[in-house]
Amino acid sequence: xxxxxxxxxxxxxxxxxxxxxxxxxxxxxxxxxxxxxxxxxxxxxxxxxxxxxxxxxxxxxxxxxxxxxxxxxxxxxxxxxxxxxxxxxxxxxxxxxxxxxxxxxxxxxxxxxxxxxxxxxxxxxxxxxxxxxxxxxxxxxxxxxxxxxxxxxxxxxxxxxxxxxxxxxxxxxxxxxxxxxxxxxxxxxxxxxxxxxxxxxxxxxxxxxxxxxxxxxxxxxxxxxxxxx
Numbered sequence: 001x002x003x004x005x006x007x008x009x010x011x012x013x014x015x016x017x018x019x020x021x022x023x024x025x026x027x028x029x030x031x032x033x034x035x036x037x038x039x040x041x042x043x044x045x046x047x048x049x050x051x052x053x054x055x056x057x058x059x060x061x062x063x064x065x066x067x068x069x070x071x072x073x074x075x076x077x078x079x080x081x082x083x084x085x086x087x088x089x090x091x092x093x094x095x096x097x098x099x100x101x102x103x104x105x106x107x108x109x110x111x112x113x114x115x116x117x118x119x120x121x122x123x124x125x126x127x128x129x130x131x132x133x134x135x136x137x138x139x140x141x142x143x144x145x146x147x148x149x150x151x152x153x154x155x156x157x158x159x160x161x162x163x164x165x166x167x168x169x170x171x172x173x174x175x176x177x178x179x180x181x182x183x184x185x186x187x188x189x190x191x192x193x194x195x196x197x198x199x200x201x202x203x204x205x206x207x208x209x210x211x212x213x214x215x216x217x218x219x220x221x222x223x224x225x226x227x228x229x
Contacts, residue, residue: 003044004092004099004183007033008084009059009107010075011052015212020050020107021058022216025223029210030055031062032110039114042121043103049088051075067092081106082191089183102181104192109177110219111206111228120178120200130185131194134178136207143168172199175207 009020009030021028027035030048037043048059051072059066068091074084085104092099103121105112116134124132143160146153155161160168178200179192186192205222209215222228 001101002099003042003101003103004089005037005043005046005103005105006085006088007037007046007048007059007064007105007107008081009048009050009052009055010084011050011055012075013211016210016216018052018054019210019216021055022210024110024210024216024219028058028062029107029110030059030064033105033107033112034059034062034064036112036114036117037103037105040117040121041114042118044099044101045097047088047092049074049084067095085181085192086187086190089187099183102179102183102186104179104181106176106209108210109175109208110210111208111222112177112202113206116200116202116206117178120180123198123200124180127198129180129196129198130182131189131192131196132178132180132198132200133192134175134202134207135172135199136175136202136204138171138173139204141165141168142171172201175202176209177202177207 007030011018013019020030034046037046047065047067049070050056051070051074056066070087073079074087120132143157145156147156181192185194205227208219210219
C-alpha cells in the first residue's frame, strides 16, 4: 500500500479558538499527532490540511508538510473531516501523487500512541478492511439515558431501566483518534462509516478528545499525573 496520513487542522473553532495549535505539555496539539505518526513507522507521507496561516506556520516549524492551502470554506461548518480528506486526496492527485490507504489523525486526540496507530493498521490489514475507526467505551452507559419532557423524566430504554450498569450491553463511541481507510472505497462511499466498519478499541485516557477549555485542562492534568507518556 501507498499510505497518506492526514492531520486536518482548521484555524477556527467556536468553543476553543485555534485549538489545533494550542500547547499541551509544551508542544501544539497537531505536533502530538505528527510525532505519533512518525514514531509508528507505518504512516507513509504525513501532511497537514489547513486554510489558516497560523496553523501552516506552526506545522512547518515542527517539520510537518503543508503541500497545499485548502479553500476557506473547508474550515467552516457544515464542512467536516470527510470533505477535507476528499479534497486532500484530489489536491495531491492533481500534483501527481496517488495513494491507496488513508490514515486520518485528528490533532484533538493527542494521547493516541505510535503503537495505537501500528495496531490499528495491523488490524486493518488482517481483516482486509476498507473502513476502520478507533473507538472507546462510553464513560456512562447510554442505555441508562433519560428523556426530559414537560418537566418530567422517563427512560429512553425502558427495558434496561433500573438495571445495574454491568447488566447492560457494552456500548462504544468513535473517539476521533484514528481512521484507516481504503482510498478507492472511501471515494465511492464519501463517508468513513462505510460497512463493514471495523473497530480498534482504545482505553481512557488515550481516547481523551479536546474540544473545550475544560478538556484541555483535563489533558494537562492527565499529563501531570503521569497517566500517559
